[in-house]
Amino acid sequence: MEDDHDLRQSLADYLRLRNIHVTEAPSGIAFYKALRQERYDIAVLDVNLPDVSGFELARDLAAQPGMGIILLTARTGRDDRVRGYAEGADLYLTKPVDTEELALAILNLGRRMRRGSDEPAGGRGATVVEAPDGAGWRLDRQTQMLRSPDTRSVKLSVREVILIEHLAARPDETVSRDLIMGLFGHARIDPESRRFDALLARLRSKLKAAGMECPLQVVHSAGVRLVKRIDIV
Numbered sequence: 110m111e112d113d114h115d116l117r118q119s120l121a122d123y124l125r126l127r128n129i130h131v132t133e134a135p136s137g138i139a140f141y142k143a144l145r146q147e148r149y150d151i152a153v154l155d156v157n158l159p160d161v162s163g164f165e166l167a168r169d170l171a172a173q174p175g176m177g178i179i180l181l182t183a184r185t186g187r188d189d190r191v192r193g194y195a196e197g198a199d200l201y202l203t204k205p206v207d208t209e210e211l212a213l214a215i216l217n218l219g220r221r222m223r224r225g226s227d228e229p230a231g232g233r234g235a236t237v238v239e240a241p242d243g244a245g246w247r248l249d250r251q252t253q254m255l256r257s258p259d260t261r262s263v264k265l266s267v268r269e270v271i272l273i274e275h276l277a278a279r280p281d282e283t284v285s286r287d288l289i290m291g292l293f294g295h296a297r298i299d300p301e302s303r304r305f306d307a308l309l310a311r312l313r314s315k316l317k318a319a320g321m322e323c324p325l326q327v328v329h330s331a332g333v334r335l336v337k338r339i340d341i342v
Contacts, residue, residue, distance in 0.1 A: 116204075116329040120153075123208045123326040126336050129215060137161030149176060150219045153211070154198075156182035156189070164196045171197020177218040181206060208326060208336075246324055246339040248273050255321075255339075263319040268293060269312050276325065277339040285332040309333065 121131045132147065134140040137160045143149075152170055156163035167178050180198045182189070193201040200214055245258030253270050256262040265273065271292055276284060286305045313323045324337035 115327070119327045119329055120206075120208060120211065122323065123336055124212055124215070126322055126324070126326070127212045127216075129212065135159075137166060140166065150222055151177040151179060151215050153179045153181050153215070156180060156184055156193075164192060167193065167196040167198050175222070177215075177222045179211075179214060179218065181211070205329060205331065208328065246337050248277065248339055248341050250274070250341065255316075257321045261319055261321050263315055263321060265312075265315075268308060269315075272308065272312070273339060274341055276333070276335045277341055280335055280338060283328045283332045283334040289333065 117133055117135065121133050124131050132143050132149070134143050137158055140152075140154075152166070154163040154166050158166075163180055163182065167180060170176050170178050178198045179200045179202060180193045181202045181204065182193075183204045185203045190201050199218055202211065202214065247256045248254070248265075248270065249256075250270065253265045253267070254262050255265050255269075255273065272289060275289070275292060289308075290305055309325065309327065312325070316323050324335055324339060325333055326336045327333050
């Protein structure tokens with residue numbers, strides 16, 4: 110649960126690519142509504158929300174057995190961390206968070222929660238599952254076709270090919286917005302410019318229309334990175 114729309118969407122997109130079922134909630138009210146409709150294994154809570162404190166939510170959830178609690182917040186002080194654990198958090202992570210670290214924390218906590226319950230893994234309501242290794246994505250430079258592991262494909266623009274090729278050569282890096290726009294001749298990105306956002310929005314829209322998940326993840330205030338290996342041919 111996170112009230113910053115861009116950050117929430119960025120994290121949710123990445124977790125879904127890791128085959129983690131995600132329900133987004135921008136507020137405490139939306140969070141409680143979601144809880145009434147479905148069972149969840151893990152709750153990821155921001156502390157500073159518009160209508161309720163994440164500490165209060167953690168305390169409420171800790172009183173109910175069977176759900177793991179991760180606090181994800183910009184509050185890094187010792188007193189805040191101590192309070193988070195005192196209220197019932199299993200993990201206390203601080204922003205900016207590495208998305209891979211968050212995904213692994215969720216998967217590991219989910220496994221421990223299932224081992225400690227009577228419900229077998231994969232039973233009703235289980236929402237954390239292991240992800241495939243991500244192999245199988247392929248970009249053909251000549252035809253400008255990007256193919257997903259399930260053999261769906263889409264034709265990319267020249268700029269999109271350059272972007273994917275550059276990220277594929279740096280699979281473990283978050284590449285900055287300035288560096289990406291520099292690939293297209295923009296020496297430095299204007300903070301008010303939406304060129305970077307427009308480029309990614311067009312690519313996401315194109316992939317969605319083709320029924321393909323986006324293998325890129327925007328890292329809030331940092332840049333963009335690949336979340337799936339892409340072979341260039």
